[in-house]
Amino acid sequence: RNGALISILPREFVTVKRFTLPSADHDKIEQIVRFEAEKYVPFSVDRSVMDFDFVPISSGAAEAVPEEIEGTAEKKAAEGDVLHSMVTLAAVRQGVIPRFIELHSFKHFKQHAIDVSSFGLYNAFAYYLRQKPLEPGGGDALVISIGARWTDLIVVSAASGELLWSRSIEYGGAKLTEKIAELDKISFEDAERRKCDDWGATSLASSPAQFEEALAPLIEQIEKSVRYIHSSGISKSFSAVWLCGGSANTPGLPELFGGKLGVPAELFDPLAMLNVKGVKAPATSFGILVGAALRIVRATTLSINLLPVDIALLQQQQVRMRRFIQLGVAAAVVLVALMSIFGARVAWAAYQRRQIQQDVERAMPLAVMVDRLEKQNEDLRRAVMEMEQLTDTKTSWSKVLNTVSECMNSASGERNSNVWVQRVMVDKRNRMQITGRSVRTEDYILFKNNMANSKRFQNVEVIDSRKEPDGLSFSFVLTCDVLPDYKFIEALKRVQRMIEPAPARAAEPAPPAPPVPAALMAPAAPLPTNLVIVRPPVERTPATAGPARPIEVPRPADAAPPPRTAPPVQAARALPPPGATNVPVHLNMPPGMTNLLSLEAIARTNPAAAVNIFTSTFQRTLPVPGEAPAEDGEDR
Structure with missing residues (x-):
C-alpha cells in the first residue's frame, strides 16, 4: 500500500544520444542540454519528454571517446586539457508517456519513475561489476538480455564501467515458442510450457539446424551491431558476452552465441550479489528489474527518469487531495454517527422510562400475590427440580x-x-x-x-x-x-425423604381439617373408586419446566398428622370449602410409586405399555357424585 511504481520503457521507443560538454554544475549543463538537444533529437523538443545524466571525465578520457559520438571532435579541439562531462540524453515523444502511465496504473501505487530497459540492464550489470570488475586490458563487455518480445544490447567499458552503446531488437523468446508450435503442431500455450519445462521434448532440441535457423534473425542483427561497434570505434574488442533474460536459459544458447561472435558466452545472474533466496523463476530473468529497483536505494550508476515533472507534481497533489477528502469524509461520518447514536440513546431512554413506569403500575397489585405463591411453592419446586435432574441422569x-x-x-x-x-x-x-x-x-x-x-x-x-x-x-x-448407579439411589432416597411426611410432634397439634365427604373416610387400601386426583395448575418457568410434579394433598380429618421433615412440602392448593365436588385428598403411596421414574424410558419406546403400567398402579376414578363430566384432555 502506497508503494513506489517504476515503469520500464522499451529501448525502441526512446532516442538515446551521448555527447561531451564542458564541465559545469548541474543547472548550467541542463540549460546547455536543452539547447544541444535540438541537434540530436529527431522530433520536436517541445513535444518530447527528456532527461539526462552526466559524469565528469578528464581530457585524456575525452580523447579516448570515439569521434563518431556527436560533438566529440569539436569539444576536443576547443577545450584542450580542461575537464569535460560525458552526457547521456534520453528523449521520448510526449504522447507516449500518458498512454504508458495509464497502462501501468495500479491502485495504492504511486508512479515513482519511468526507466528505460537498456538503462535498467546497465545499472544491474554495473552493480555486478562493483564486486567483480572486468580486467582493464581484456576488452569490453557485451550484455544481451533476451526477453519475451525484445532483446536489449549494451556495451559496457572495461576501463571506466561507462555505458558506451545500447540498442533494442524486436526479437524475443516468443519467436522460439512460435517455431516450436509450428514444428510440433501444438498450441502456443502448450509450446511455451514445453519450452520452459520439457525442452528435450521439442523439435528444436533434437535438431540443431532448426534451432540455429529459428535464432538466425536475432544473430544476424547482433552481428550487424557488433560490426558497427568495431567500425565506429565505440569498442575495439569484447572479453565476453553476458546473456540474461527469461530466454537466456534455453539449452545450447550460450554455446551458439559464443560460436557466432567468437568470444566466450556466459549467463549473467543479477541476484548473485544481492543475497536473495526462495526465488522460483530463473535468476537471469531479473536483470532489468534489479536495475530499476536499485533506484529505490539510490545505487544506480545512470539515473534517467522520463516521468514528466508536471505529472509527478500532479500525482503528489492528487495524493494530498485524496487524503484530505478521505479525512473529511471520515470526520463527517464519525460526526453523523455520534449524533445519531446520541439521539437514539436519548429517545430509547425516554421510551424505556415510560415503559418502566407502566410496568411498575401494572405489577404492583401482583407483587404481593407472587411473593405469597413463591413462598408456598418453593419447597415443591425444589423437589420437582431434584426429580427432573434425577430422571435425566438415571442409568438405563x-x-x-x-x-x-x-x-x-x-x-x-x-x-x-x-x-x-x-x-x-x-x-x-x-x-x-x-x-x-x-x-x-x-x-x-x-x-x-x-x-x-x-x-x-x-x-x-x-x-x-x-x-x-x-x-x-x-x-x-x-x-x-x-x-x-449409586448416585441415582442416593439422590432418590434424598428426594423421597423430602416428599415423605415428617414425624408428628406432640407440641404442635395438627390444624383442624375441613369436613371431608363420608365416601372419602374409607380405609386407604384398596383405593376407593370415587376419588378424583387433581393436579393443581402450576405456572411453568424455564427453571421449573419439565415433567408433571408430584404433589401432596390433604389427609382425612380423623387421620393422624403425618411426620414432617424440614423443609416441609406444602400443599399445592388450599383446601376447598365444604360442599366442593372435586376434593383434593392425600393418597398413601402404593408400592408401584417407586417405578414411576422408569415409565419415562418405557414410554419412549412403547407408549401403550407405559399407559397400562400407570393405570394398573394408580387407578383412575370416577368423578364425585354431582360433578359435571370431564372434558377431553383434563387431568385426573
Missing part, C-alpha cells in the same frame, strides 16, 4: 448395552469385527452373563479387558472358553457385575 439398560458395544472395539478405536455377542442374560443381583464367539483367543481377551476397564462393570471374568469343532472360531462365556 440402553446405556449399559452401548458400553458393551464400545468394549467390542479394538485397541485403536476401530470396530472389532472378530467378536460377536450371541446372548446376554442379567439376574436379579445385576450379574450379567454374555455368551459370544470370536475368531481368535486374543479377540475375546481384548473384549474382556475392555469390559474390566469400563466404569460400568466389575468382577469381569471369563468362566468358559473353548474352540469350536470347525476350528474357525472360539466360544466364550463372560460374567460381570453391573455397577449400580
Whole structure:
C-alpha cells in the first residue's frame, strides 16, 4: 500500500544520444542540454519528454571517446586539457508517456519513475561489476538480455564501467515458442510450457539446424551491431558476452552465441550479489528489474527518469487531495454517527422510562400475590427440580448395552469385527452373563479387558472358553457385575425423604381439617373408586419446566398428622370449602410409586405399555357424585 511504481520503457521507443560538454554544475549543463538537444533529437523538443545524466571525465578520457559520438571532435579541439562531462540524453515523444502511465496504473501505487530497459540492464550489470570488475586490458563487455518480445544490447567499458552503446531488437523468446508450435503442431500455450519445462521434448532440441535457423534473425542483427561497434570505434574488442533474460536459459544458447561472435558466452545472474533466496523463476530473468529497483536505494550508476515533472507534481497533489477528502469524509461520518447514536440513546431512554413506569403500575397489585405463591411453592419446586435432574441422569439398560458395544472395539478405536455377542442374560443381583464367539483367543481377551476397564462393570471374568469343532472360531462365556448407579439411589432416597411426611410432634397439634365427604373416610387400601386426583395448575418457568410434579394433598380429618421433615412440602392448593365436588385428598403411596421414574424410558419406546403400567398402579376414578363430566384432555 502506497508503494513506489517504476515503469520500464522499451529501448525502441526512446532516442538515446551521448555527447561531451564542458564541465559545469548541474543547472548550467541542463540549460546547455536543452539547447544541444535540438541537434540530436529527431522530433520536436517541445513535444518530447527528456532527461539526462552526466559524469565528469578528464581530457585524456575525452580523447579516448570515439569521434563518431556527436560533438566529440569539436569539444576536443576547443577545450584542450580542461575537464569535460560525458552526457547521456534520453528523449521520448510526449504522447507516449500518458498512454504508458495509464497502462501501468495500479491502485495504492504511486508512479515513482519511468526507466528505460537498456538503462535498467546497465545499472544491474554495473552493480555486478562493483564486486567483480572486468580486467582493464581484456576488452569490453557485451550484455544481451533476451526477453519475451525484445532483446536489449549494451556495451559496457572495461576501463571506466561507462555505458558506451545500447540498442533494442524486436526479437524475443516468443519467436522460439512460435517455431516450436509450428514444428510440433501444438498450441502456443502448450509450446511455451514445453519450452520452459520439457525442452528435450521439442523439435528444436533434437535438431540443431532448426534451432540455429529459428535464432538466425536475432544473430544476424547482433552481428550487424557488433560490426558497427568495431567500425565506429565505440569498442575495439569484447572479453565476453553476458546473456540474461527469461530466454537466456534455453539449452545450447550460450554455446551458439559464443560460436557466432567468437568470444566466450556466459549467463549473467543479477541476484548473485544481492543475497536473495526462495526465488522460483530463473535468476537471469531479473536483470532489468534489479536495475530499476536499485533506484529505490539510490545505487544506480545512470539515473534517467522520463516521468514528466508536471505529472509527478500532479500525482503528489492528487495524493494530498485524496487524503484530505478521505479525512473529511471520515470526520463527517464519525460526526453523523455520534449524533445519531446520541439521539437514539436519548429517545430509547425516554421510551424505556415510560415503559418502566407502566410496568411498575401494572405489577404492583401482583407483587404481593407472587411473593405469597413463591413462598408456598418453593419447597415443591425444589423437589420437582431434584426429580427432573434425577430422571435425566438415571442409568438405563440402553446405556449399559452401548458400553458393551464400545468394549467390542479394538485397541485403536476401530470396530472389532472378530467378536460377536450371541446372548446376554442379567439376574436379579445385576450379574450379567454374555455368551459370544470370536475368531481368535486374543479377540475375546481384548473384549474382556475392555469390559474390566469400563466404569460400568466389575468382577469381569471369563468362566468358559473353548474352540469350536470347525476350528474357525472360539466360544466364550463372560460374567460381570453391573455397577449400580449409586448416585441415582442416593439422590432418590434424598428426594423421597423430602416428599415423605415428617414425624408428628406432640407440641404442635395438627390444624383442624375441613369436613371431608363420608365416601372419602374409607380405609386407604384398596383405593376407593370415587376419588378424583387433581393436579393443581402450576405456572411453568424455564427453571421449573419439565415433567408433571408430584404433589401432596390433604389427609382425612380423623387421620393422624403425618411426620414432617424440614423443609416441609406444602400443599399445592388450599383446601376447598365444604360442599366442593372435586376434593383434593392425600393418597398413601402404593408400592408401584417407586417405578414411576422408569415409565419415562418405557414410554419412549412403547407408549401403550407405559399407559397400562400407570393405570394398573394408580387407578383412575370416577368423578364425585354431582360433578359435571370431564372434558377431553383434563387431568385426573
